[in-house]
Amino acid sequence: MKEIPEHQDSPDETTVQPTPPDNMVEDTSIEDAQPSHEDSQSSLPPRIAARFYRPSSSRRKSSAASSRRNSISSMHSHHSHASNLSLHGGPQSNHIAQHLRRASIIEDRRALLADGAAHAEKVRLRERALAAQPAREKNLAEIVASCAEEVKRAKGIAESMKEKREAEGKKTSSMARDSSPRANKCLSPMPEAVEPISEDTAASRIQNSWRTHIRWKALKEFTELGLTIEKARDTSFEDVVTLLAQEKVLLSTAQILRICGLKEGESGSVNEMTAVRTFLSAFLILGHPTQVLSSKGGNGEQEQVGAAPSAPMCRDDLANPQLQELVAKAGDLLISFENVISRLTAFNNYTPPPRQLAPLSESYATFYNAFIAWKARDSNTLVDMMVLQFVELDAIWETVKDSTEEAVTASYRDGIRANQLKLMVRIKKLAGPVHGKRLISNAIKEARKARATKPTGDSRPRASVISSTPTPDLQELAKSEQTVEKHLQTMTPLTSAYADRTCR
Structure with missing residues (x-):
């Protein structure tokens, strides 16, 4: 003062x-x-x-x-x-x-202290962000390292294949140069006539040449598709799915798998097409594992029939060991397959060496088992959802059959029966005819028993004698089941809306 x-x-x-x-x-x-x-x-x-x-x-x-x-x-x-x-x-x-x-001095000091506290908070947040930066960089470095290892591995395989092809090309060219003098000698007039061969020997040689030509043509068609792991990764998910669904791709893959020793049934049979789609799903799993194995966006693969679409079916995260094992086995299968393809040359008449066929068969068997186990888990979830929809349709029928006029009831009955028939076809296709029928019967019995314990009043005025309206219970669906069995005999396991799901 x-x-x-x-x-x-x-x-x-x-x-x-x-x-x-x-x-x-x-x-x-x-x-x-x-x-x-x-x-x-x-x-x-x-x-x-x-x-x-x-x-x-x-x-x-x-x-x-x-x-x-x-x-x-x-x-x-x-x-x-x-x-x-x-x-x-x-x-x-x-x-x-x-x-x-x-x-005034006290207020100034308070303002200074408030500024200091705000500055200290900013410093604390900055230090916290700086402390979290190494962990973030470490995670990114691990991801980059893993990707680099995969790329390095693929490049190594490509380099080895390229070297082998170059060596084989040099060997073939040297053999051609060595054989040219012999051909010139053969052009000179021979004093002796060529020994005639039998018809069986000639037929055998012609057949071998034809089979070699067929194998060369199959290899050429598959190579022109450009179906590799790198292309599957660089191409969008929708384009890869469209490519794998083409009939030309399925036929070319079936031919090349038969050459590699992976035969499942007769040519063009249902078992062979199932094996081909399972094999092609390995490209989709390695190229786009997130979209295939962890569907969190709700793409809605299963088709809802007769009801509003419910929540999308949840799947496990990619951290699941089973899914990681499936991805690893898919990689082993495709690596073995590319090794076998690289050995198909004119020198061996486009025939794979026996030493390479055994690892390829083992890799395919392990991948097929893992793929079927993963697919069965999703199929069970899908079957449960469709059974619930079947029960909901039955509950709707039980609600409206006695509370509306006969014309409306008939309209409801026709629509509900049509939708239940579609659901029954799909349930029996996924779970089997016997098991699917048992699931539907048990679910309807439990639902009707639960509804019977909670009776509801009827507001429609009636006469003293009530005419009974036929209900589409399980006995009345006998004709529908016969139709379903006919459909099951003619339908393949992988048709219509489930073709994409099987590929995935």
Whole structure:
């Protein structure tokens, strides 16, 4: 707090003192502005003066904020303020001004502390982000390393295949150069006639040449498709699914699998097409594992019949060990397959070496078992959902059969029967005829038993004699079941809406 100059007069003296001449006003204006410190102290009792005034040695030193108030530029404002204080109460007004300055200083310090706290919070958040950065970089580095290993492995396989092909090409060209002198010698007139061969030998040679041509043609058609792991990864999921669903791709793959020793039934049979689709699903699993194995977006592979679409069927995350094993086995199968394809050359009449067929067969068997296990889990979930839809349709029929007119009831009955027939076909196709029929029967019995325990009133007025309306119970669906059995005999396991699902 700034001290009051001692040469200033008290307020009483200022009011009593007469006005000086004009030439003396400028000299005495500063001296008469405020009362002196000693006069102010003497005007108050000692106990009260001790509360407002302290010794000069214990007073606060001037700070950077107070130095501005003590500057020469603000001297006039200080003197005018002191004169106002002297006119309105003297030391008490001084105390109020001191209190206001102290409050201003406290507010400034509070603002500084708030700024410091905000800065400390920013520093803490920045340190936290910097601490989390190494973990994030570590995870990214692991992902990059794993991808780099896969790419390196694929490149190594491609390089080895390229080297083998170059070596075989050089060997073939050298053999052609060696055989050219012999051919020239053969062109010279032979003194002796060529020994005739039998018809069986000639037929055998012609058949071998024809089979070699067929194998070469199958290999050429499959190679022109460009179906590799890299292409499956670089192509979008929808394009890969469209490519694998083409009949040309299925036939070419079936021919090349027969050459590689993977035969499932007769040519063009249902078992062979099932094996081909299972094999092609390995490309889809390796190229787009997220879309195939973890369907969280709700693509809606199963078709809802007779009811509103429910929530999408949830699948396991890619962290599931079973799914990771399926992806690994798919990779082993395709690597073995590419190794066998690289050995098909004109030197061996496009016949795979026996040493490569055994690993390929083992890889296909392990992948097929893992794929069937994964697919069966989804099939069970799909069967349960369709059984629930079948029961809901039966509940709708039980609700409307006695509460509407006969024309409306007939319309409901026809629509419900048609939808139940479609559901029954799909349930029996996935779960089998016997097991599917048992599931439907048990579900309907339990649902009707549960509804029987909660009877509901009928609001329709009736006569004393109520005519019975036929209900489509299990006995009445005998004809529908016969139709279903006929459909099951003619339908293949992989048709219509389930072809894409089987490929996946």
